[in-house]
Amino acid sequence: MIEVASLRLQGHARRTPLLSSPFLDEIAGRKVFIKAECLQHTGSFKFRGAWSAVTALPDDVRGVIAFSSGNHAQGVAYAAGLRGLNAVIIMPHDAPAIKIANTRALGAEVVLYDRASEDRDALGAALAAERGLSLIQPFDHPQVIAGQGTTGLEIAQQAAEHGVTSAQVLVCCGGGGLTSGIALALKRHAPDMQVRPVEPEGFDDVTKSLTSGQVVTHALRSGLCDAIVTPAPGKLTWPVLKRLCGPGLVVSDAQALAAMALAFERLKLVVEPGGAVALAAALFLPEQITGDSVIVTVSGGNVDRAVFQRALAGGTGDDARATA
Amino acid sequence: MIEVASLRLQGHARRTPLLSSPFLDEIAGRKVFIKAECLQHTGSFKFRGAWSAVTALPDDVRGVIAFSSGNHAQGVAYAAGLRGLNAVIIMPHDAPAIKIANTRALGAEVVLYDRASEDRDALGAALAAERGLSLIQPFDHPQVIAGQGTTGLEIAQQAAEHGVTSAQVLVCCGGGGLTSGIALALKRHAPDMQVRPVEPEGFDDVTKSLTSGQVVTHALRSGLCDAIVTPAPGKLTWPVLKRLCGPGLVVSDAQALAAMALAFERLKLVVEPGGAVALAAALFLPEQITGDSVIVTVSGGNVDRAVFQRALAGGTGDDARATA
Numbered sequence: 001m002i003e004v005a006s007l008r009l010q011g012h013a014r015r016t017p018l019l020s021s022p023f024l025d026e027i028a029g030r031k032v033f034i035k036a037e038c039l040q041h042t043g044s045f046k047f048r049g050a051w052s053a054v055t056a057l058p059d060d061v062r063g064v065i066a067f068s069s070g071n072h073a074q075g076v077a078y079a080a081g082l083r084g085l086n087a088v089i090i091m092p093h094d095a096p097a098i099k100i101a102n103t104r105a106l107g108a109e110v111v112l113y114d115r116a117s118e119d120r121d122a123l124g125a126a127l128a129a130e131r132g133l134s135l136i137q138p139f140d141h142p143q144v145i146a147g148q149g150t151t152g153l154e155i156a157q158q159a160a161e162h163g164v165t166s167a168q169v170l171v172c173c174g175g176g177g178l179t180s181g182i183a184l185a186l187k188r189h190a191p192d193m194q195v196r197p198v199e200p201e202g203f204d205d206v207t208k209s210l211t212s213g214q215v216v217t218h219a220l221r222s223g224l225c226d227a228i229v230t231p232a233p234g235k236l237t238w239p240v241l242k243r244l245c246g247p248g249l250v251v252s253d254a255q256a257l258a259a260m261a262l263a264f265e266r267l268k269l270v271v272e273p274g275g276a277v278a279l280a281a282a283l284f285l286p287e288q289i290t291g292d293s294v295i296v297t298v299s300g301g302n303v304d305r306a307v308f309q310r311a312l313a314g315g316t317g318d319d320a321r322a323t324a
Numbered sequence: 325m326i327e328v329a330s331l332r333l334q335g336h337a338r339r340t341p342l343l344s345s346p347f348l349d350e351i352a353g354r355k356v357f358i359k360a361e362c363l364q365h366t367g368s369f370k371f372r373g374a375w376s377a378v379t380a381l382p383d384d385v386r387g388v389i390a391f392s393s394g395n396h397a398q399g400v401a402y403a404a405g406l407r408g409l410n411a412v413i414i415m416p417h418d419a420p421a422i423k424i425a426n427t428r429a430l431g432a433e434v435v436l437y438d439r440a441s442e443d444r445d446a447l448g449a450a451l452a453a454e455r456g457l458s459l460i461q462p463f464d465h466p467q468v469i470a471g472q473g474t475t476g477l478e479i480a481q482q483a484a485e486h487g488v489t490s491a492q493v494l495v496c497c498g499g500g501g502l503t504s505g506i507a508l509a510l511k512r513h514a515p516d517m518q519v520r521p522v523e524p525e526g527f528d529d530v531t532k533s534l535t536s537g538q539v540v541t542h543a544l545r546s547g548l549c550d551a552i553v554t555p556a557p558g559k560l561t562w563p564v565l566k567r568l569c570g571p572g573l574v575v576s577d578a579q580a581l582a583a584m585a586l587a588f589e590r591l592k593l594v595v596e597p598g599g600a601v602a603l604a605a606a607l608f609l610p611e612q613i614t615g616d617s618v619i620v621t622v623s624g625g626n627v628d629r630a631v632f633q634r635a636l637a638g639g640t641g642d643d644a645r646a647t648a
Contacts, residue, residue: 011485017341017363022402023429038592039341039360078346098589105347161335264632265422268362268594268625301592305636308588312629 001142002149002185005052009150012082013048014040018158018295021266024279029286031293033162034263034279035155038271038301042106044227045151045178045299046075046138052147053136054079063087065133067113067120070099071227071300072138077108088133090124094222096304115220139177140234148178152185155295159190164293166192170249170278172299173197173206174228176237182297183244193295197241198249198278200225200256205232206241207248224253224307227274227300249288255280260311263298272303273311325466326473326509329376333474336406337372338364340475342482342619345590348603353610355617357486358587358603359479362595362625366430368551369475369502369623370399370462376471377460378403387411389457391437391444394423395551395624396462401432412457414448418546420628439544463501464558472502476509479619483514488617490516494573494602496623497521497530498552500561506621507568517619521565522573522602524549524580529556530565531572548577548631551598551624573612579604584635587622596627597635 019034037045050072054064063086066076073089080087087108091100092115104110111127113120128135137144155169169186171179176197183195197206203223208216209232217232233241251259256273259280263271271279278296282289343358361369374396378388387410390400397413404411411432415424416439428434435451437444452459461468479493493510495503500521507519521530527547532540533556541556557565575583580597583604587595595603602620606613 014341014343017338019338019363023426036363039343043592102347264594264629268367270588270592270594305588309633309636312633 001146002153002181005143005146006150006153008055009048009051009147012051013150015154016040018155018162019267023266024262024283027283028294030291032282033159033164033293033295034267035151035295035297036269037151037297037299038269038275042071042074042078043300043302044071044075044275045148045297046071047079048150049144049147049177050075050079050136053141053143054083054085056143057134061085061134062132063134064136065124065128066090066136066138067124068138070095071302073103073108074099074106074302076136077103077106081107088127088131090120090127096226096302098304099302102302115222139175140236142236145177145181145236147181149181149185151178151297152182153189155182156186156189159295165190167291167293167295168289169193169195170198170281170294170296171195172228172275172278172297173199174230174274176206176233176241178297178299179245180237180240183240187244195245196247196249197245198251198281199228200274200277201250201252203229204248204250207250209233209238210241210246210248225256225274225277227272228277249281249285251277251280251284254314255284257311257314259283260308261314264312269298270301270303270308271298272300273307275300325470326477326505329467329470330474330477332379333372333375333471336375337474339478340364342479342486343591347590348586348607351607352618354615356606357483357488357617357619358591359475359619359621360593361475361621361623362593362599366395366398366402367624367626368395368399368599369472369621370395371403372474373468373471373501374399374403374460377465377467378407378409380467381458385409385458386456387458388460389448389452390414390460390462391448392462394419395626397427397432398423398430398626400460401427401430405431412451412455414444414451420550420626422628423626426626439546463499464560466560469501469505469560471505473505473509475502475621476506477513479506480510480513483619489514491615491617491619492613493517493519494522494605494618494620495519496552496599496602496621497523498554498598500530500557500565502621502623503569504561504564507564511568519569520571520573521569522575522605523552524598524601525574525576527553528572528574531574533557533562534565534570534572549580549598549601551596552601573605573609575601575604575608578638579608581635581638583607584632585638588636593622594625594627594632595622596624597631599624
């Protein structure tokens with residue numbers, strides 16, 4: 001499915017670059033390769049899964065519906081628009097303003113809900129039934145996972161161009177769509193690579209689940225790394241994560257912010273907090289990683305100016321390393 | 325020479341992506357393609373020319389020397405280091421701190437001079453003679469122009485992949501190395517494209533030279549767009565600029581800052597002021613441009629945090645358009 005999705009994505013999704021910097025290599029103590037998915041359409045890898053899903057729908061579909069903290073929303077809105085489909089997006093009312101505004105500007109109808117008091121799944125199911133819309137889940141959807149997995153195909157090819165066929169691959173992990181997709185792709189195309197999910201402190205449900213061998217759920221709440229604060233791995237993603245991935249890595253918000261500042265300085269990339277956790281792990285948790293090279297995903301760049309300015313106002317290493 | 329340089333650059337320089345955003349298209353009133361050279365090694369296109377030049381030197385060279393406001397310095401320092409050569413870099417004492425620090429960190433010896441009172445050419449010539457170093461000029465060097473021209477080869481190929489073979493190509497212009505290199509490459513590989521130099525207000529020597537038909541020189545001084553505040557087109561670049569390029573476009577510092585904020589928001593790119601002028605022209609001077617599509621270079625991303633924060637604190641369009 002990933003390979004077929006890759007054919008549908010060709011000429012539509014971007015083949016994002018695999019970047020590096022001698023300055024980051026020095027901090028990490030090994031070569032660091034950065035898969036820059038913040039440069040993907042709509043500013044995150046989510047466009048891949050969205051395009052994979054909307055192009056797999058039958059021609060007579062009446063429209064799509066999605067719920068998302070923001071990046072999946074923009075991916076689905078843009079992908080649906082390109083295919084000429086209506087899109088309804090259910091978003092938490094406390095999602096970053098830029099993500100809500102962008103989703104509307106991309107042509108979608110946005111429905112806001114309260115993370116604490118409302119059940120987004122029930123709300124989505126009701127709206128889908130009422131209007132005959134096809135639901136595109138953010139990670140528990142086979143075609144979405146297949147689309148995210150195309151990132152893994154590119155990582156395998158691009159790393160090989162640099163002579164790297166064996167490395168740990170650190171992936172920013174929320175519900176596990178990107179992580180499981182990449183793991184499935186690498187299993188066939190770069191079997192000596194090992195995928196390791198990276199999560200923010202307090203939202204390390206996947207890391208704990210991998211340690212205990214069964215799904216651990218944490219309370220729903222918001223956090224700095226808004227893109228990846230899902231409470232538990234998905235029903236479809238968990239078996240893949242359990243079989244192919246781990247162990248998990250956990251970084252602090254301060255480390256994510258310091259990684260954002262270093263991405264600004266050394267890669268010229270705008271990275272959002274949730275998109276920076278894998279880079280933060282490579283830079284600030286080197287003793288938990290093995291190998292001469294490490295590959296990290298930078299999964300998104302949709303960050304409010306205030307949060308980015310907070311990252312720029314902070315340190316770029318010593319503080320973050322001290323907290324490690 | 326450009327095609328041969330391209331072979332030497334293969335696997336060493338990055339093939340940077342050609343990006344776009346529906347939000348930027350809407351502001352510009354036409355499709356805008358952005359050649360993201362801020363993602364090149366050392367954060368600017370200058371690595372191309374530097375690599376082209378150092379790989380064209382004879383094997384018994386004793387080292388290289390360069391003078392630069394910063395980006396050429398980093399490009400030469402990194403390229404020389406990769407080839408195992410010593411590099412001496414002569415930089416203005418008021419160059420951005422990050423550029424001086426990076427040049428030193430890349431292994432070069434930095435010699436600072438005063439733009440107003442000292443002659444960098446004489447200083448460079450004396451040091452070169454004394455130590456037997458090969459001088460790599462920032463733009464008046466055939467192999468440097470050839471290296472920068474590889475950007476044009478990629479623009480021709482990447483634009484064609486989007487179905488674009490005829491468009492104006494806006495290039496951030498200092499001494500004219502990138503502009504003339506791209507123009508030479510496109511003359512053969514995309515003859516229906518027209519290269520237009522873009523400069524900051526008060527530093528529009530190339531624009532005025534093209535209008536009058538002969539070289540116009542402005543006083544040496546520093547400015548926000550530090551990468552491109554050269555006083556006049558070069559001896560080698562001017563005949564190419566005159567024959568193939570124009571008319572020039574001129575943007576304000578406020579427009580450059582607004583373009584930086586939009587590149588942050590819509591492209592997830594960190595762009596320096598001098599690297600943002602071509603994008604600023606596409607966005608804020610649409611009536612001076614023709615065609616359904618326009619291609620712009622984003623030539624560098626080496627910007628101090630304070631200047632970037634100034635861009636983020638400003639507007640992203642209405643103000644800048646009001647000053648246009």
